[in-house]
Amino acid sequence: MEGASPAKLEVSSLSFYYGRFRALKDISLDIPENRVTALIGPSGCGKTTLLRVFNRMYDLVSKARAEGSVRLDGMEVTETTRLLELRQKVGMVFQRPSPFPLSIYDNVAFAPRLLGWRRQQVAEAVETAITDAALWDEVKDRLKDPAASLSGGQQQRLSIARCLAVKPEVILMDEPCSALDPVATLKIEDLIDRLARQYTIVIVTHNMQQAARVADFTAFMLMDTDERYGQLIEFAPTTDLFNKPTDPRTEGYITGRFG
């Protein structure tokens, strides 16, 4: 499963600051292409912060700043000014499904239209994306209906379709199942499994069984007890990290959670 795979995102010596508060310190890891990588760790250790560096979401936070380097196929993510291109390549799925107050179709067509695609091209992209998000059969007769009329699990798959529409290379997911029931969660996990062949997926999760089920690689992060910055403790193939962790802190965390 976890054969050698080239790095899609190369993170080196990354530190992150919210104003004067240092939220991440000196993080280096290579996220492999077309694999699922899970970020786990206790609350507040900086998983969301790290994820949001990858598509520059932190631009929305005033006085937030990244130091070090994150390279996506040679593009320096922390410095690029081509944000539309970056965000087309790196899609994001949030914790709470947040459908736009538009129709199902227009939700998925949103990003293709930003890129200025032609009508026909948009229509094809929408159908493909909804199909790939395993939602087509459920919505094909009601594409003009408001997206808010879907169930929570359907809305989350719509969020996935929304970012698949522009054919991204990386998909970031921040606890995508935490607002869903077990059945809807299972559907999303199946979907992640299927998408993993074509996309590089980075998923933050609090649920270690979920990490064990969906992820090829897992990164364990922890907050420093004195200065409260988040750091990377261990990054390894998922089976190794869970079965023979090299760092006692990793072992403490996973046995504490499982046991």
Place this chain on the structure above:
Amino acid sequence: MIRGTVLARSRRRPPDGFRLLTALVALAAPISLLLIVLLLAQQGAPAIQHYGFGFLTSRAWNPITLDFGALAFIFGTVATSLIALALALPVGVGVALFLAEPSAGRLRGSIGIGVELLAAIPSVVYGLWAVYVMAPFVLIHIEQPLAARFGSVGVLGGPARGTSLFTASLVLSVMILPTLAAVSRDVIRAVPSGLRESSVALGATWWETTWGVILPAARQGIFGATVLALGRALGETIAVTMVIGNRPEIPTSVFAPAYTLASVIANEFTEATGQLYSSALIELGLVLMLVTLTVNVLAQLLVRSTAREARA
């Protein structure tokens, strides 16, 4: 144990006297509305009987010949309010968007307070300001240049005057701006942050996010703000009276004088001689209530139908 008693007590029905009292208080509002309408109808009865339905469609207003009709005033009221809304809505929403930005700094705070203070200025002060500052300014810098260039176009034509339908609309637009901006700001702030983030994560710029996501999400609330503002504009009396020119005609140009329902009542009521004249003015009051009510009901229906659309 203690918990149980508290629950049991709060679940008990309140004593009947209290229920009766609250019911009475709650009924006071609709009852007084009804009483006002009845009183106006009774006082206006002579005019209602004398002019019949034609009162609404006649543009005459002649106290000498006792020839009265409401159409010119209905036009003035609706036209000033709609123009005011057209001018104030884009500005109000723009201000609201600025004030609702998450990275609110000190500047935004003070601008927000400033906008809200605009609502605290009494109408008559707005009127004075409009007469001495705005009307001359509008005459020299807006009406005359426009009339010089587009004078042949009907609605912009005629001799330019400081007191006109346009000036009245402009002062109204300033008066309704705080309502529009403050309510819209609260509505925009209430849009879930996940929507903004999702849009940005898909590559949208601030403008694309605002147009494509934030405003559609806030649409219904902004519409509510518009209805509130329209209610205020329709009924506004003194400031409008001071700058509209008070001529009971349907003007052919926005730069010509006009008259509104509220203004004519305020101006002529004390000097109205004879039963028919004063009852005609009272009937205008009824008409004003009718216009306001119609606008409100139409707006409610619109809000409800869009809400149903969104839920369907």
